[in-house]
Amino acid sequence: MAEQKSSYSYEDLLDCAHGKLFGPGNAQLPLPPMLMIDRIVNISAEGGEYGKGQIVAQYEINEDRWFFPCHFEGDPIMPGCLGLDGMWQLVGFFLGWMGAKGKGRAIGVGSVKFSGMVTPKTKVLEYVIDLKRVINRKLVLLQADGILKADGEPIYKAEDLRVVVAGGEEATA
Numbered sequence: 001m002a003e004q005k006s007s008y009s010y011e012d013l014l015d016c017a018h019g020k021l022f023g024p025g026n027a028q029l030p031l032p033p034m035l036m037i038d039r040i041v042n043i044s045a046e047g048g049e050y051g052k053g054q055i056v057a058q059y060e061i062n063e064d065r066w067f068f069p070c071h072f073e074g075d076p077i078m079p080g081c082l083g084l085d086g087m088w089q090l091v092g093f094f095l096g097w098m099g100a101k102g103k104g105r106a107i108g109v110g111s112v113k114f115s116g117m118v119t120p121k122t123k124v125l126e127y128v129i130d131l132k133r134v135i136n137r138k139l140v141l142l143q144a145d146g147i148l149k150a151d152g153e154p155i156y157k158a159e160d161l162r163v164v165v166a167g168g169e170e171a172t173a
Helices: 010-017 080-097 168-172
Strands: 039-044 054-060 103-108 111-114 124-136 140-150 153-166
Touching (some): 080 124
Antiparallel strands (some): 103 153, 111 153, 140 153
């Protein structure tokens, strides 16, 4: 298992995407361009809105991001599903960070509300993920709420993001 740090660089996140951070068969982030995080500013098993942990991460935005030319031509915005996926990525990262064995899989979200957009003029996105339920037994499941801020303004709110571990038995064999 990797050293449990409180922050992670882009290079650390790439190590996670390559399966090096938490070991083969365990939590892995997607590779760019699907990696929707540039750095984890803080990750903790304590604190947050529910006292069960929090992750704060950032993603730099510029007009060259891959999604702007194709969504939509002449009216570029980041697809909302990418911000939601970034939230799931962070909850899955938390699984590996807490030492869960197996691969994280997003299994649902209770609700998502969009109140703003990410455009090429946006500078930085900030994810704030508050863990609200941590089950770490035979079943390993995390449930969290998330907020995505664009240049400090909340624009997405997701409630009851759920990620479960799949394949834990093979990872420990």
